[in-house]
Each structure stands twice: as C-alpha cells, then as structure tokens.
Amino acid sequence: MTVSTPPPIPMRAPLPGDVPVPLPNGCTPATVVIGTPTHTLLADGDDEQTPLTSPLTALPDQVADALHQPGMVAAGLITFDAEHSRLALSSTPRWSAPLLAPYCFRCRHPSWTITPDPEPAAYLAAVRRAQDMIATGPLRKVVLARSLRLEADRPLTIKELLAHLPSPNARYIYAAPTSEDASLIGASPELLVSRHGRMVATTPMAGSARRSFDPTVDQARALALQTSGKDLHEHRLVVDAVAQALAPFCEHLYVPTRPQVTATPTMWHLSTPITGRLRDPSACSLTLAAALHPTPAVCGSPESLAREVIDALEPVDRGFYAGLVGWQDAAGDGEWALALRCGVVSGTSLRLYAGAGIVADSDPEAELAETSAKFSTLLRALRVHTDL
Numbered sequence: 610m611t612v613s614t615p616p617p618i619p620m621r622a623p624l625p626g627d628v629p630v631p632l633p634n635g636c637t638p639a640t641v642v643i644g645t646p647t648h649t650l651l652a653d654g655d656d657e658q659t660p661l662t663s664p665l666t667a668l669p670d671q672v673a674d675a676l677h678q679p680g681m682v683a684a685g686l687i688t689f690d691a692e693h694s695r696l697a698l699s700s701t702p703r704w705s706a707p708l709l710a711p712y713c714f715r716c717r718h719p720s721w722t723i724t725p726d727p728e729p730a731a732y733l734a735a736v737r738r739a740q741d742m743i744a745t746g747p748l749r750k751v752v753l754a755r756s757l758r759l760e761a762d763r764p765l766t767i768k769e770l771l772a773h774l775p776s777p778n779a780r781y782i783y784a785a786p787t788s789e790d791a792s793l794i795g796a797s798p799e800l801l802v803s804r805h806g807r808m809v810a811t812t813p814m815a816g817s818a819r820r821s822f823d824p825t826v827d828q829a830r831a832l833a834l835q836t837s838g839k840d841l842h843e844h845r846l847v848v849d850a851v852a853q854a855l856a857p858f859c860e861h862l863y864v865p866t867r868p869q870v871t872a873t874p875t876m877w878h879l880s881t882p883i884t885g886r887l888r889d890p891s892a893c894s895l896t897l898a899a900a901l902h903p904t905p906a907v908c909g910s911p912e913s914l915a916r917e918v919i920d921a922l923e924p925v926d927r928g929f930y931a932g933l934v935g936w937q938d939a940a941g942d943g944e945w946a947l948a949l950r951c952g953v954v955s956g957t958s959l960r961l962y963a964g965a966g967i968v969a970d971s972d973p974e975a976e977l978a979e980t981s982a983k984f985s986t987l988l989r990a991l992r993v994h995t996d997l
C-alpha cells in the first residue's frame with residue numbers, strides 16, 4: 610500500500626517561555642544528540658578517534674581504556690542484537706539545558722510517500738503465528754516490530770527532524786549517526802539504565818494505550834490500562850527480568866509492587882521506576898546495560914527463544930532500532946535509553962520502526978493498532994496525518 614500524505618497542518622504559535630532548541634549551533638549529522646528531561650548532550654568524535662563499533666560485551670573495557678581524561682564521554686548507539694555499536698569518543702562534549710518545545714511554525718514540511726514494510730496483513734499473520742507458539746510452548750512473550758518506509762520529495766536534514774520532536778513529556782530525544790550517510794533519530798520514553806556514582810535507575814515499560822485528544826477518553830484509556838490483566842502480565846515479565854538482572858550488582862534494589870501509568874505525547878505506558886545502590890562501584894553503566902539488554906520490553910521471554918522468533922517472523926532487520934542510545938563518561942557514569950519511536954534517515958528516505966509485546970491474551974488487531982499509534986510519535990513530528 611502506498612499513501613500520499615495530506616498537506617501539513619500549521620504548528621501552534623510559540624508560547625511565552627519557549628526558546629529555540631539549542632541545536633543550530635554546531636550540530637552536524639555526525640553529532641550525537643541526546644536530550645533528556647534534565648539536560649542535553651551534544652558529542653562530536655575527536656578528530657583522531659574513529660568511533661567504537663564493538664559488540665556491547667566488549668564496550669565496558671574498551672570505553673574505560675578510551676576515556677583517559679575526566680570530562681570525556683563515549684556517546685552513540687548499540688544495535689538490538691548487541692553485536693555492533695557506533696560510539697563517538699569526545700573530549701569536548703557539550704552539556705546544556707533540556708531541549709524545549711518545538712519552535713517552528715513556518716517550516717516547509719516535505720510531502721511524503723509511505724509504504725508499510727511488511728504490509729499490515731503480514732504483521733497480523735506474524736502476531737497470530739507468535740500466539741500459536743505461546744499457546745503450545747515455553748514462549749510467554751515476544752515483541753514483534755514492523756516498519757514504514759517514507760520517501761520525501763526533498764532531502765531531509767537531521768536538524769529539521771530533531772527540531773520537531775521535543776515536547777514537555779517526551780523523555781529521550783536523540784539523533785546519532787549509524788554510518789557515514791545515515792542517522793537514527795527518535796523520541797524514546799524508556800530508560801534502560803542510568804548510573805550516577807553508586808545510584809542506579811531503570812524504568813521498564815510495557816503495556817500501552819494510544820492517547821486521545823478528548824481529555825475524558827484519554828483519562829479513561831489510562832485507567833483501563835492500569836487495570837488490564839493482559840497489560841499487567843506483559844509488564845510484569847519485564848519488571849521481573851530487569852530486577853533479576855540488576856539484583857547481583859546491587860546492595861539495595863527498590864522495585865515498586867505496582868506500575869504507574871506514564872504519558873508520552875502519543876501513548877500511555879505502564880512503567881515501573883526501579884532504583885538501586887551498587888554493591889560494587891566499579892560496575893559502569895555499560896556493564897549494567899550489557900547485563901540488562903535485551904529486556905522483554907523489546908525482545909521477550911524467555912529471551913533466547915524470543916530472539917529466535919523475532920529472527921523468524923520479522924522480515925526487516927532491526928539494526929539499531931530497539932537497541933540502545935546513550936553515553937558514558939570517564940567515571941563510568943552514564944545513561945542508556947532504548948532506541949524506540951525512531952527511524953533511520955538517509956537522503957530523502959526515512960524508515961520508521963515500532964513494535965508491540967505479544968502475549969497469550971493479545972488481540973492481533975489491537976497490537977497492529979498499537980504499532981500504528983507508536984509510529985505517530987514521529988509521524989506527528991513530521992506533520993504526517995495518517996494511520997497505517
């Protein structure tokens with residue numbers, strides 16, 4: 610199916626207090642940009658340093674060796690399969706205030722042609738196949754993703770795409786090169802892990818509902834999510850796996866018994882903020898990330914079986930989607946978000962990815978709709994109004 614998009618709607622006028630996002634100054638396609646609720650990091654690799662491209666398991670040692678002076682950071686991306694990474698080594702990272710609300714009401718947005726890959730019917734068939742496996746074997750959950758290929762009528766710039774992503778409750782806004790001529794760009798809600806001194810934090814998410822522009826409907830959806838047996842089960846699998854992976858590193862780990870409902874601009878999610886104190890302060894943020902990734906928020910349960918099912922049922926390689934985006938400094942502190950609600954941009958092309966956790970009680974049509982809702986994080990930023 611190919612869909613041409615309708616003309617863009619105008620953005621809201623700027624509000625008092627809005628200021629332009631701090632990107633225009635010295636942000637190139639090679640810059641790793643990571644915006645969090647508390648700060649923004651812009652990191653360019655040092656001239657003499659090539660990016661690290663090793664598997665996740667090798668990164669804790671390699672990054673410790675490479676960050677030989679205080680103030681240096683390694684920042685960038687790690688693939689879903691954890692086999693590859695692309696981390697820039699920077700001795701002059703720039704830290705600044707959070708990215709603010711979008712400040713654009715005169716941009717000329719491109720026109721797009723959009724092609725689902727796979728087609729929705731093929732995604733539905735994959736979900737049903739996964740449910741057959743869940744019904745007959747040890748598989749309990751698998752996250753199945755699909756993608757949209759977008760073609761613009763002119764070349765795209767990272768800066769223009771990024772300028773439209775910030776919003777008051779978008780948590781991790783990012784752009785980072787995946788190769789010489791392509792970048793991953795997105796707005797993820799989910800923190801895989803952060804480490805600051807001995808303090809460790811993670812906020813696993815699973816269980817989702819699309820938000821509504823009608824406040825009454827919006828609240829009703831959040832309430833329904835909080836009491837949905839299917840979503841609470843899907844969520845519990847992630848929390849248990851995360852708590853189990855972190856426990857050996859921590860002398861204290863606080864795991865709330867019930868999830869909360871967290872809003873992004875487009876979705877409600879069940880989320881559980883877990884905090885801990887490291888037993889061994891030498892465990893750096895990448896060591897913790899390697900122990901956790903991939904959680905059942907992006908893979909499934911049991912993990913190795915879910916990986917096989919993903920390989921068998923997803924026709925498009927995930928690459929950096931559902932991998933990690935983040936940074937680590939010379940002290941071993943850092944934060945790694947899951948690379949979700951994102952797309953790979955290259956020239957005039959953009960490939961978006963979105964997945965949904967499939968469990969025994971999943972309704973395939975609802976899971977397809979959930980992936981459509983997740984696409985809308987980026988589609989809305991691109992001023993594309995369609996439901997695929």
Ligand SMILES: C=C(O[C@H]1C=CC=C(C(=O)O)[C@@H]1O)C(=O)O
Nearest residue numbers: 815816817906949963964965966
């Ligand atoms: C896999 C994705 O979302 C994960 C994160 C939050 C909620 C999820 C869910 O409800 O299925 C997913 O586990 C995605 O956005 O592509």
